[in-house]
Amino acid sequence: MRTTELRCAQNIGAQFRALWLIQGRRRVADTGAEAILASKGIKALDPKEIFSPPYHKERKMVDLPPLPGQQVMEPNEQPCYVFNNMFSPVAVVPQVQLLTNSIVQTSLPDSILGNAVDNTAEEDERVKEAILHAHLLDSYQEKLPRVLDVINNPGWKFKREYGIPLKRKNKSLTYQLLLLLDQIFPEGASRHLVEDTLTQVTLNHADRxxxxxxxxxxxxxxxxxxxxxxxxxxxxxxDGQPLPDIYPLSPFINCKLWKNYSLNDAYGVGSSRVHLHTIFIHHNEPRMRGKEEHFQALSLLHGFAHAASYAKHFGKTSDEDLTAQPVVVQVVHTNGCQYHISAFQLNTLNLTGPAKNIFWTQPWETLFSSCSYRAAKPTLEGYNPRVVTMGFDVFTVVIEPHQPVYFSEQVVEGYVKIATEKTVSCRGITLTAKGVGKVSWTEDDATYSASEEYFRETHTIWSGAHQREKFPAGEHRLPFAFQIPKDTPSSFQTAAGKVRYQVKAVADRPGHVGHSSTAVFSVNHLYDLSSDSDARTAINQEREKAVTCCCSRFGPIALTLAVEKRGYVRGENIVINGEIVNNSGSTIKYTEAKIVQKTTYITRDHTKSESRTVQRVYRPQIQPGRADEWSRVLLPVPAVTPSHLVHCNIINVEYNLVFGAKLGKCKRAEITETIIIGSVPLPGSTVAPHTSVRAGGTVLANSVGRADSPRVEQSRRPGQGGDHSSYNRVAMSEQYANVPPPSYESCVFSGGRQSAFGNDSDGDGGGFTPRYNAFRRH
Structure with missing residues (x-):
């Protein structure tokens, strides 16, 4: 077998050149054909005797008239080195230093760094949105340049794809970031933005x-x-500080000499009423990303060119000393991912004199590592907030001592933790504690909403009036305390409605979107079942239903349900006794007992009701003519909002116990009875152990004897282990002062579904889940 020789992609060119060299030296071999033809009397002719000489056509030069508005440049006697956007400095920064007579400083001056502060979470989110919009969500598409992979696929012609060109990505992102800065800094509205402008300036460099x-x-x-x-x-x-030496290279290396050029200077802004502030340079070559030194060199060249054009526009010459009023310009250079930020100060136009211009630079920063679609979802990875700095290193609201739930008339205490390495401008810090209820949903292209406020307290916990509006550096804790008013509803959370309690701190920073932090806490209204006469009422119901489906009538299904009371708290078990007799002639697929929560949302113009199962137990199928007896089957009550959501006028919560049988999609027989779920159990009630069902769900029903009934168990006290060991004793009213500390569990419905309130002004975090308590009364 003949083995194939492996050649790397970088050696293919050398292989072809060697082959052409060898083949080019070959001579035409003498085959003896001419002698054979001569022996047969056939004369071989020279091709030059047959073919006519080549026709020589003279080319005539035709002078075309210039296009309208086109500038005609006559050849000049002195050639000129023209530097344009295609120029690439071979010796990078040292070469441009010699061209511009500049000294390079490796860090930005303090006057610029002192204005750079960390972003708030809101500002970072808006920057991320700008990146996603510019790189992925722009509707503009065009055919992109052909992809070249000379290493892995040399010579392969890839299919040209449609997408957002790099030039448009860079422009869109820069424009959106500038728009964001204008919204944050009101003084930015007085600045003007010129797009895609040309700056041209001609200078003498020694004799060139x-x-x-x-x-x-x-x-x-x-x-x-x-x-x-x-x-x-x-x-x-x-003055006199030496510039780098790149000998034997010339500062003008890689720049062509031109004779057709114009001596007219062009100031990019084009107006004497406004002044240079910041230059934005976009590197739009996807195949030539450019190294960091290359970026720094071009930033210096652009900064000098625009500053020199500005100086000459206002009549400055190379003989003048500009140190009294130098020209300062900021430069932002980007290729879409990397950002190089620098500053340039023009002190002289004399490019060979002792006075030096100054260029401040710093290492470039990567704004993000990747921005692409992952599983059909726009994804931004590796976001770096240091690139766009607009504060405080730490700004957090802490509730301490922390309790899982709070009650009416209880005091909530805590502090705002602030840390900063340097002084931060700040007018003051305010803290607002509030309890609000909101409902909102969309139905038939109409949106219905309502809200109410249960309390609101606002306090100024720090003022900068006597400290020149400067917050001192270091770590600080600003304490706060407030009391929850009487008659407040329990915390509640669904996709269409919520009752939410929160503490929010806001720092008023001039020229910035204020720093803010929010802490959310749960409030429980103590709904005592002893105060509800219906809670002690037993449930005894019998029902017989003839099942019909598709115009066919089946035999009846008889249901019997017996429950000792209607009032329960989380942690109790509903003991179900009942019987289901199947006389329908069809197999019952399953029987079940479940707790259904019915929530009603109320607005001035409309109401909406929705139901969902919070707990369920079931039993398998019943054959025709057979019966199934439920004897002391336990249905655990999970962590849910107490009934009625007392003191809330826009949300009402009710619970039903449903006991039924299901034959098919449209064949069902059931008994529905109202039950009450409270916070404080009836006297003599038992609470299930901590090992009971902690969340809503479906379980297989099992009967238990009285010996297996759940025993009375005290809730764990602080320090007895478990995930509640860090909780402090909850301060309750005097009526329940002797009750042992309760247990606390999160609501069976998590707070992740925030379709109606995902972007509301509360800033409370959509993932919050309320917590609820249970007591055993002596």
Whole structure:
């Protein structure tokens, strides 16, 4: 077998060149054909004797008239080095330093870094939305450049895809970030933005003529010029400082000489009433991403070109000293993912004199690592908030001592934890505690909503009036305390309605979206079943139903249900006694007993009701003519809101006990009775052990004897282990002062479904799940 020789992609070109060289040296072999033809009397002719000489056609030069608006450039005597956006410095930063007579500082000045503060969570989310919109959610599509993979697939022609071009991504993202900054900083509205503008300036560099002809994606201007970053004395201290030596290379390497050029300068902004502020440069070449040194060199070149054009626009010359009023410009250079931020101060236009210009730079930052679709979902990974810095390192509301639930007239205490490495501008910090109820849903293209407020307290916990609106550096704890009013409803959460209690702290920072933090807590209304006369009422019901389906009539199904009372608390078991007799002539698929929660949402114009099962036990099928007896079957009551949601006027909660049998999709017989779920049990009631069902669900029904009945069990006290050991004793009213500490469980319905309130102004976090208590009364 002949083995195939493995050649790497980078060696294929050398292989072809070697093959062409060898084949090019080969001579035409003498086959003896001419001698054979001569022996037969056939004369071989030279092709030159037959073919006519090549026809020579003279080319005539035709002068075409210029297009309307086209500038005609006559050849100049002195050639000029023209630097445009295609220029790539071979010696990177040192080469551009020699061209611009600039000193490079490896960190931004303090006057710029002092204005950079950390973003709030809201600001970071808005930046992420801008990235997703620019890179994925833009509806504009065009055919993208052909993909080249010279390493893995050399010479392969990939299919050209449609998508968002890199140029549009960069422009869209920059524009949205600038729009976000204008919304955060009101003073930004006075600035002007010029898009896709050309700056051209011609200068002498010793005995050579050079022209900078560069185009910026955006130029941000301001009514006043930027202040000098360093003073004249510091600039003069740099006089005579040597520039880097790139010998034997020339500073003009990789730049062509041109004779057809225009000496007219072009100021990118085009107006003398506004001044340079920030230059935005976009690197839109997906095949040439560029290294960090390359980015820094081009940022320096652009910063110098725009500053020099601005200076010449206002009549400055190379003989003038600009240190008293230097030209300062900020430069933002990006390729879509990496961002290089720098600043340039023009102190002189003399490119070979002792005075030096100054360029401040820092390592580039990666805004994000990837932005793509994952499982058909727009996904942003590796977001870096340091790129767009607009604060406090830590700003958190802490409720301490923490309790799983709170009750009416109880005091809630805590503090706002703040940490910052440097002084932060802040007018004041306010804290608001409130309890609100909201309902909202959409039905038949109409939205219905209502809300009510149970209490609201606002306190200023820190004021910057006497500290020059500066919050000091370090770690701080600002305490707070407030009392929950009387007659407040229990916490509640569904997709269409909620009753929510929260503490929110907000820092008023001038020019910024205020820092904020929210802590949510659960409130339980003590619904004492002893105060409800219906709670002690027993349930004894019999029902016989003839089942019909598809115009056919079957025999009856007889149901009997007996329950000792209607009132229960979480942790109790509903003891079900009953019987189901199947005389229908068809097999009953299953029998069940379940607790159904019926929630009614109330607005001024409309009401909405929805039901959902919170707990269920079942038994398997019953054959025709057979009966199934339920004897002391336990149905656990899970953690749910107490009945009626007392003191809430827009949400009502009721519970039903449903005992029934199901034959098919449309054949069902059942008994439905109202039950009451409270917070404080009836005297003599028992609470199920902690090992009972802690969440709603479906379980197989089993009968228990009286010897197997759940025994009375005290709730665990603090320090007895388990996940409640860190809880402090809950302060209740004097009526329940001798009751042992209760147990606490989260509602069986998590707070994740927040279709109606996912973006409301509460900022309370959509994943909150209320907690509820249970007591055993002596």
């Amino acid at each position: 003529l050079m022209q900078l002809k560069l185009r910026a994606a955006f130029i941000l201007s301001s009514p006043k010029p930027l202040s000098a970053l360093v003073g004249p004395s510091e600039v003069r201290s740099l």
